[in-house]
Amino acid sequence: MSLLDVNGLGVRYADKDVVSGLSFGVGSGESVGLVGESGSGKTQTALAIMGLLPGKAAISGSIDFAGTEIVGASERQLNTLRAERIGMVFQDPMQALNPYVPIGKQLRRVLLRHGISDGREVDQRVMHMLDRVGLPDPARQFRAYAHQLSGGMRQRVMIASALLAQPDLLIADEPTTALDVTVQAQILELLERIREETALLLITHDLGIIAGHCERLVVIEAGRLVEEGPTRKLFSEPRASHTRKLIDAAPRLDGDSPPAPESAELVLEADNVSVSYAERNERLQLHAVMDLDLQLQAGETVAVVGESGSGKSSFVRAVLGLVPMRAGRVTFCGQEVAGPLQARSIETRRDLQLVFQDPAGSLNPQLRIERIIAEPLTVHAPELDAKARSERVADALQRVGLDEDLLGRFPHQLSGGQAQRVAIARALIVNPRVLVCDEAVAALDGSVRQQVLNLLHREQQATGLAIVFISHDLAVVRSISHRVMVLYLGRLVELADGAGIFRHPRHPYTRALLDAVPVPDPLAPGGRLSISGEVPSIIDPPSGCAFHPRCRYAEQRCRVELPLVRPVGEARVACHRAEELEL
Amino acid sequence: MSAVARIWARMRTSKTVVASGGILFAIALVSIIGPWISPNEYLTTNFDNILRAPTASAGHVFGTDDLGRDLFVRTMMGVQVTFVVAIVASVVSLLIGVLYGATAGFIGGRVDAVMMRLVDTLYATPFIFFVILLLVVFERNLLLMFVAIGAINWLDMARIVRGQTLSLREREFVQAAQLIGVSTPRIIFRHIAPNLVGIVIVYVTLTIPQAILIESFLSFLGLGVQEPQTSLGKLVNDGTKQMEGASWMLLIPGVLLAAILLCFNFVGDGMRDLFDSRRSQ
Amino acid sequence: MLRYTLRRLLGAIPTLLLVIVLAFLLVHAAPGGPFDDERALPADIEANIAAAYHLDEPLPMQFLRYLGGVLRGDFGPSYSYRDYTVSELIGRSFPVSVQLGMLAMLLATVVGVSLGIVAALNKNSALDKVVMGFAMTGISIPVFVIAPVLVLFFAVKLHWLPASWTGSEGGSRFLLPVLSLALPQIAYVARLTRASLIDVLSSDFIRTARAQGLGTAAIVRYHALKPAMLPVLSYMGPAVAAVLTGSVVVEEIFGIPGLGQLFVRASLNRDYTLVLGVVIFYAALIVLLNLIVDLLYGAIDPRIRRQ
Secondary structure, three states: OEEEEEEEEEEEEOOEEEEEEEEEEEEOOOEEEEEOOOOOOHHHHHHHHHOOOOOOEEEEEEEEEOOEEOOOOOHHHHHHHEOOOEEEEOOOHHHHOOOOOOHHHHHHHHHHHOOOOOHHHHHHHHHHHHHHOOOOOHHHHOOOOHHHOOHHHHHHHHHHHHHOOOOOEEEEEOOOOOOOHHHHHHHHHHHHHHHHHOEEEEEEOOHHHHHHHOOEEEEEEOOEEEEEEEHHHHHHOOOOHHHHHHHHHOOOOOOOOOOOOOOOOEEEEEEEEEEEEEEOOOOEEEEEEEEEEEEEEOOOEEEEEOOOOOOHHHHHHHHHOOOOOOEEEEEEOOEEEOOOHHHOOHHHHHHEEEEOOOOOOOOOOOOOHHHHHHHHHHHHOOOOOHHHHHHHHHHHHHHOOOOHHHOOOOHHHOOHHHHHHHHHHHHHOOOOOEEEEEOOOOOOOHHHHHHHHHHHHHHHHHHOOEEEEEEOOHHHHOOOOOEEEEEEOOEEEEEEEHHHHHHOOOOHHHHHHHHHOEOOOOOOOEOOOOOOOOOOOOOOOOOOOOOHHHOOOOOHHHHHOOOOOEEEOOEEEOOOOOOOOOO | OHHHHHHHHHHOOOHHHHHHHHHHHHHHHHHHHHHHHOOOOOOOOOOOOOOOOOEOOOOEOOOEOOOOOEHHHHHHHHHHHHHHHHHHHHHHHHHHHHHHHHHHHHHOHHHHHHHHHHHHHHHHOOHHHHHHHHHHHOOOOHHHHHHHHHHHHHHHHHHHHHHHHHHHHHOHHHHHHHHHOOOHHHHHHHHHHHHHHHHHHHHHHHHHHHHHHHHHHHHHOOOOOOOOOOOHHHHHHHHHHHOOOOOHHHHHHHHHHHHHHHHHHHHHHHHHHHHOHHHHO | OHHHHHHHHHHHHHHHHHHHHHHHHHHHOOOOOOOOOOOOOOHHHHHHHHHHOOOOOOHHHHHHHHHHHHHOOOOOEOOOOOOOEHHHHHHHHHHHHHHHHHHHHHHHHHHHHHHHHHHHHOOOOHHHHHHHHHHHHHHHOOHHHHHHHHHHHHHHHOOOOOOOOOOOOOOHHHHHHHHHHHHHHHHHHHHHHHHHHHHHHOOHHHHHHHHOOOOHHHHHHHHHHHHHHHHHHHHHHHHHHHHHHHHHHHHHHHOOOOHHHHHHHHHHHOOHHHHHHHHHHHHHHHHHHHHHHHHHHHHHOHHHHOO
C-alpha cells in the first residue's frame, strides 16, 4: 500500500500539456527521486500533489494520498493535508521565505494553524526544530529576517518549516540548486538525517544527488513517464534511451583530462590583478580579488573554479577590461594592454571575447539572430559587403551547429541551448584568440551542456583557441580543462594541471570541493560532507588564511598568518600545511 | 522602426486601448469639425437667448451660457485646448524627461546621483503651487502655462527612463556589445533606445491625463486660459456659478472632461499592462 | 534608526532651502513692484514704503532678512490685508484645512484599502470589475467637477445637505467637502492596494504559506498585508499633496475660510508676500509629511531598517 499514489496525472495549460498520463507511487518511509530536465513537468507534478497549481491549470487523473483524493479536493480539505501530512521545500529559499516577517513568527504560524495553541509549547517546538535542522543559536535566529541569514541557513529554515507539523511525506523541489556545492552537501546530509521520520520525494535534474539519496527513481521527459525502478538497477541497466542519456550527460569526476597542448605560445598573461568595489558611499572597500595571476597558452583551457564570493567573475572581467583593476597588469601576446576596455585597441578587443552565463540576457531582445551574430563584423570587418557578411554568419552558425532558419527569429523564440550557441557564434565570428566562458553552461540541461562543451573543445582543436572557463562546479570542467585554478574569497588557493588536481588535491578546500560533488553512481555517490559552514562575507573576511574557520586542519598559525602561494610538487598551493597533509 | 511597428501591433490586441483610443479620436475630430460646421460663433453674445437649455431645434445642442453664447462651440473649443495640452505636455516630457533620464542612467555614478538628487528635490516640492506662483507673478499666458505643465510632467518620465536605462546598461547584451567594440553612440541607439521605446510610450500616455488635469485646474481657478478664450476647466467654473438654474452648464463640460480623462487613463493603463514586463509575465 | 531619522531630516533641508530660494527669486523677478497697481505716489512716500519693506536693500540682503524671518516663523506683512502679517493669516485659516484634509485622508485610506483588498481577493470577478470601474472613474473625475456635481445633487436638488460652509453649523457641513476631496484618493488607494496585493499574493513566499496549510484570511493577515501596504504607504506623500491641492478648489467652491481659499484670493490679488508665505508653508508641510512616510516605511520594511 503506497502512501502516495499518482495515477494518470495530467496537467494542461490552455492547449499545452505539461504533464500527461503520469503514474508513480511513494511508499511509507520510502525515498523516491523524480528526475527530468527543465520543462519536463517535475515541478508541476509536485505542485499538483500539494494542490497548489494555479486556477488556470486543468488537472486530470488521480492523486491518492493515504486514501484521500487530492485532485478536485476543496481548499479546506487540502489545508488539513498540507504541512500536517505533506510538507514541501522549494528551490530558492530567498524567495520562498517571507522577507517581511521574522522567521520565528513564520514557523510559529505553522504550528498555530495545525492545532497547537499554547504559545509556550509552540515556541519550544519551533526552537527545537531549528536546532534539529542545524541552525546555530536558534533563540537568536528566531527573531532574524530571511535576508539576515546565509543561503544554506535559509534552506534549513525552509526545511524546518516543512517538518514542523510532522508530515508523512516531504517533497523537496530542487532543494539545493540555488546553493553552493559545499552547502548543497550539507543540506543533502540534513535531508538524509530526517529520512527516519518521513518519506521523501526528491525532485531534481541532477542524477548525482539522486544516486546517493534515493532508493527508487522516476524518470520523466516532456511530462511523461520514461521509466521507474530501484536506483541501482536504473543506473546499471537503464532500459530507456533517455535515462541512458541523462546518466551519460551527468558530469563525473573520474575520467581523463585532456593532454597538454603542444604549442607553448603564451597569449594572455595577467599579473597581480586586484579588484575592489566601493560599498556604502565609498566608505567601505570590498576586496573582491587579490593578487591573482593567470597564464594562458594558445590551445589551452584554464578553469577558474570557486563558490560564490570567490571573485572568479570579477577576476576575468577585470582582465577583459569590463571592471576596473585596482592593481595589476594584463599582457596580450607580449604587449601590455590598458586596463579599461575603452582604452584598448580594436584588435585586442576582437581577440578577447566573452560568453555569459545567461544566454537570454546576453542577446538583445529587440534584434533578430542574424543581426546579433553579424554585429561584431560591423566593428571589426566593416569592409565586408552584405554577401560576404552573410557568408561569415552562415559559417559561424555552422560552427556552433545551428540551423540557418533560426536567423530570422528573435532571442525569446530560442531554447536556452540555442541561445547560448548564438552567443558563442557571435564571439567566434571574429576568430578571437581567447574565449572567456563565464559559467557558460551552468544554466543548461545536462545533455545540452555536454554538447556545448564538445563544441568548445572542437573549436579549440581546429583553431588553437585559448579558453578561460569559469565554473562553480569542478565536475563540469573536468573533461575540458588543462589546468585548474581554485579560488576562495578572492585569492588563489590552488593551481594545478587537470590530471593532478582531481587525483591529488593539495589544498583542503580543493579536497572539500571534490568531496562535495555528487557523483552519478549509486555505489560511489560522493556529495560527502568534508567541511562545515559557508563562505564568509567579503565584507569581513577571516584573518590569516581566509579558509581557516572551515578547515579541519587549521592550526594557530593559519589563524594569524596569510599563507603565500608556493610550489608544492607540480602544483602551486596557498596552504601552510600543504606538504604534510594527506588529503 | 520595427520596434514601433511591433508596439502598434501589440496595442491593437487590447480591446480597452482600441476602444478608448477610438473614442478620443472621435472627440478630437468633432471638436475640430464641429465649430466649423456650426452656424454659431464662440464670441457672439445674444442677450435674448441667455441660459437656454440644450435643444437641437433652436440650434444650440449644448444650450447657451449667461451671455447667450453658444455652448457647443465654446465646449468644443475647450476640448481643443485640452488636446493641445495633451500634445504639448507629452512632447515636453518626452524631450526633457527622456533625455535627462537616459543621460543620468547611462552615465551613472556621481553624475547620476547629482541629477537624481535634483529630481528628488523637485519631486518633494509642491509643484502646482509653484506654477500658480509663476502665473501670478508673470502675466497669465498660455505658453507659460504649457511650459509649466510640461515641466512638472518630465519628472516621472525622467525617473522611469533613468531606472530602465540603468538596468539596461547592466544587462549582459550591452556588456557584450561593449566587449565587441561597438561604439557608445551605436550602443545607445542600437541596444538601449529600442528597449526603452515601450516603457516611454506607456509613461507618455500615463502623464497626459495629469497634464490635462493641471491645465483644467488652473483654468478653473482663473489662472489659466483667459476670456474670451475658454477651456473645459473654465467652463466648469462658469457652470458652477450657474448650476442652480442651468445645470447643463456644469454637467456638459464636466462630463466631457471626465470622459476624456477616463479614456486617456484607460489607454495608459492598457498600455502598461501590455508593455510592463513585470506585469505581463 | 535614530541615525537614519537624522540623516533624512538633514536631507530635507536642501529641498526646503531650494523651495524658498526659487519662490523668493520668482516673486522678485516680477515685472514691476508690488505697489504698481495703485495710483502714482509721491517719490518720497514711495521711498518710505520701500524702506519700510526693505525694498531698497540689495537682493541678497533682502533674501537673508526674509530667510531669517521664515526661520522664526515670520513671513512678513501681507500686502493686501494691510493690518495682518502673513503668519497671522496662515495661522487663522490653517486649522479648518487640517480638519478637512485629515478627514479626507482617513476616509481615503480606510475605504480605499478595504476596496482594494476585496477586489484583489476576487480578482477578475464581477465584483472586482465593478470596484475597479468605479476606481478608474474616480481617478478621472477632477475634484473641481465632483465637488459642484455633489452640491448640485445633494444640496440644490435633494436639499439633504448644506451647499455652503458659512450658512450651516455642525458636522454635516463637512460631509460634501470631505467626500469631494476623498473620492479621487479612495480610487487611487483602491487601485494601488489591489495591484500591490495581487503582486504580493503571486510571490513564492505566499506559495510557501499555502503549502503550510494556511487559509486565505491567515495568509493575507500574517503574510501579505504588510508588504502589500508598502506602495500604499509611499503613496501617502503624494496623496497629501493632492489633497492639499484639491482643498484649494474645494474651499473655493464651498466657501470654506481655509488656507486654500486664502491662497487663491492672494493669487488673484497678487499679494506677493502672502503667496510666497503660503507656498513655503505648503512646501514645508509636504516635505515634513514625506519625511514621516519615509520613516514609517523604514520601520515596516526590515530590509531598509537594517541600513
